[in-house]
Amino acid sequence: MKITAFNGSARRNGNTAVLLKRVLQVLETEGFETEMIQLSGKHLKGCNACRICFKTKNKRCVIEDDPVNTYIKMMFDSDAIILGSPVYFSMMTTNMKALIERAGYVARANSDMFKLKVGAAVVAVRRAGGMPTFDAINHFFLISQMIVPGSSYWNIGIGGKKGDVETDEEGMKIMDDLGKNMAWLMKKLKTRTKPKVRQTKK
Numbered sequence: 001m002k003i004t005a006f007n008g009s010a011r012r013n014g015n016t017a018v019l020l021k022r023v024l025q026v027l028e029t030e031g032f033e034t035e036m037i038q039l040s041g042k043h044l045k046g047c048n049a050c051r052i053c054f055k056t057k058n059k060r061c062v063i064e065d066d067p068v069n070t071y072i073k074m075m076f077d078s079d080a081i082i083l084g085s086p087v088y089f090s091m092m093t094t095n096m097k098a099l100i101e102r103a104g105y106v107a108r109a110n111s112d113m114f115k116l117k118v119g120a121a122v123v124a125v126r127r128a129g130g131m132p133t134f135d136a137i138n139h140f141f142l143i144s145q146m147i148v149p150g151s152s153y154w155n156i157g158i159g160g161k162k163g164d165v166e167t168d169e170e171g172m173k174i175m176d177d178l179g180k181n182m183a184w185l186m187k188k189l190k191t192r193t194k195p196k197v198r199q200t201k202k
């Protein structure tokens with residue numbers, strides 16, 4: 001089973017990346033395949049509300065000059081999606097918002113194509129705005145009919161300068177617990193998808 005994490009930070013390998021890597025590390029130990037995509041340096045466009053995705057229903061966005069369609073395909077091919085963002089003015093970054101708008105609309109246009117995948121939000125914050133950012137990302141998972149596991153607290157790490165979150169002991173533990181809970185849930189979901197073979201008495 002595959003888990004893909006997206007880091008919405010403009011800062012490559014910053015605090016959000018540290019938090020995401022911690023969750024992915026646990027999932028790898030539990031035997032899952034993982035990948036992290038960093039949106040830093042990309043300029044993802046927001047949804048232009050053309051609604052062409054509702055006509056074509058081809059699991060693609062009509063905007064083709066940025067990598068969002070590649071990301072949508074990666075999300076579709078994954079069993080779990082982790083979206084990580086630092087807080088910028090009490091909300092997620094522009095790139096993460098653009099990804100959610102377009103992946104979210106394409107998914108809705110294609111019979112909720114992320115339905116029953118596992119989703120988790122991860123947020124890095126210096127001081128305030130962690131909860132609205134965490135909530136907004138979770139709203140994307142929930143309206144997509146995805147399953148959202150919890151952790152020992154909300155999935156937020158505290159830190160300003162690059163690497164600061166590593167000193168947020170509780171934040172790092174929340175990421176460990178999130179990884180464990182995701183692994184537990186995904187193993188359960190995998191068993192459930194297996195067809196039941198009934199034993200017939202002779």
Ligand SMILES: Cc1cc2nc3c(=O)[nH]c(=O)nc-3n(C[C@H](O)[C@H](O)[C@H](O)COP(=O)(O)O)c2cc1C
Nearest residue numbers: 009011014015016086087088089090126127128160
């Ligand atoms: C444009 C911008 C806006 C920010 N706005 C907030 C904010 O509203 N609240 C806050 O606590 N931190 C804010 N920060 C700080 C970042 O959330 C914090 O440094 C975070 O750890 C960065 O994560 P990163 O290293 O993954 O980029 C802002 C940073 C930038 C660059």
